[in-house]
Amino acid sequence: MLLKILSENQAVGMRRTIVQGPGELASGKLIPTADQNAVRATLLKLYAEGSDPGVHSAAGWSLTQLEADETNAATRRRFGTGKPQRQRWWYETKVAGIGMAIVAARSDGKKDKQTSAGDPNDDRKQSGRLAVSMCEITEQQYLLSLDESVADTWLFRTESTQPAIVTWHEAAAFCNWLSQQEGIPERQWCYVREQSPQGGMRQKRNASSLEGYRLPTSAEWADVCEADSVALNFDGADSSLLQDYAWYAANSADRSDVASVGLLRPNRNGLFDIFGNAEEWCHDGGLQTRQLREGRNASDETLRFVCGGSYRTTSAELFDADWPESEADERRPGLGFRVVRMIRRQHADSKQAR
Structure with a gap:
């Protein structure tokens, strides 16, 4: 049966x-x-x-x-080709084995209520589709981006299958490394390294229109996590099923650290741990978002949104859309990231035509 x-x-x-x-x-x-x-x-x-x-x-x-x-x-x-194949709306990166789900999402946060964020047939006017890593980037994947000597002495280790604990700058550097490994031209990378003793990362002002890997904007993050559900952003199910989808305070009372990625169920877009487990760095901060919406260039202020909550977050806090901001150089337990990449419309259209 x-x-x-x-x-x-x-x-x-x-x-x-x-x-x-x-x-x-x-x-x-x-x-x-x-x-x-x-x-x-x-x-x-x-x-x-x-x-x-x-x-x-x-x-x-x-x-x-x-x-x-x-x-x-x-x-x-x-399927580790680094790009979509045939009519599959997912792929794996050539290095690090990062599974990517291709979804319909907007960087401006505007959504069409008639369609699902994960509907491949959604024909909303947009320049492309968004590939989102199905899981938070793990410690094992992150260490691949470091020189061997640095990786061997990395002080902020978790288990290899747990989310990597990094600063925003380190997450951005990983995105550039991944873009390089996947053969994306440097002009399409989304971040540049500051010419300063600290050597931090700075986002390009047109980053959301480039094809390199980057962190999701807060609007993109909100779009893909909803997956067509207003009451519950996982599977349209009753909130009593939350523990099947998210590590949060109610089912992590005996947990002292983040869980390995992908243990609980994915949401409709195929994303694991989008809520709970580790908070996730976003590309932007509140001031930058307001400036972009007003048609101004984004400033280089250092606060960045962290979305999704962690294994210590209550259920009420998980669904609070007013996500906090953290300094870009902050590193703390339970703060990780996932990556996204814009898939150009002409590529998606040619994939459909095959």
């Missing part, structure tokens, strides 16, 4: 939910041993061939619950 349901051609929204079913059953050891291999094979097919990033991430989560991590990883390596 389970295999039949998984194999049926449901609408994308329904499939995102159904594909999580085997993972839920597996966590309770409710899938008969005789059926497990067939269920894994079906999920692996959905994971590899599905176009929707929400289905892709949900299938990956279920495979993890079924202890199919090695098979899952082998499949992921096939």
Whole structure:
């Protein structure tokens, strides 16, 4: 019965939910041993061939619950091309194995209420689509960007699969490194290094229109986390299910640190831990956002938004849209980041035409 349901051609929204079913059953050891291999094979097919990033991430989560991590990883390596392929609305970077979900989002924060933020058929007028890392950047991924001598003496270590704990400047430097590794021309990188003894990073004034990797603007972050849900920004579900999607105060009372990424369920856009676990640096701060909206150049003030809350945040605070700001050189436990990249419309359109 389970295999039949998984194999049926449901609408994308329904499939995102159904594909999580085997993972839920597996966590309770409710899938008969005789059926497990067939269920894994079906999920692996959905994971590899599905176009929707929400289905892709949900299938990956279920495979993890079924202890199919090695098979899952082998499949992921096939798609480490650094760019979208065919009609898949997700891809993996060529280095570091960062899964990227391609969603419809705006850097100006304006949304069309008629369409989902994750709907690949959304034809809102925009210059491109946004690729968003499905998980927060991990310690293991971040250390790849450092010189070996620096990485070996890095003092701010977490476990390799936990979110990297970095300053805004370090997150921005990682974005430039990733752009370089992925073969993106330097003129398209989103940050420049300051010519100062501190050597901090500064965003380019036209960064949101460039094709390099960067941090999400606060408006982009709000757009992709909502995933078409106003009452609950995860799966349109009842708030009692929050603990299935987010590490926060209620389910982290015995936790003294961030969790490994991707353990809980993804949202509709295929993003894990978008709320809770680690707070996430944004590209901009409040003053800069106001200046851009008024048509002025953004200043170089050092405050940046940190969004999403952490494992110590209450449920009420998670849904407070008034996110705090932190100094760009601040580093503290529970403060990490994820990356985004603009995918130009002509590329997305050519992908659809194949």
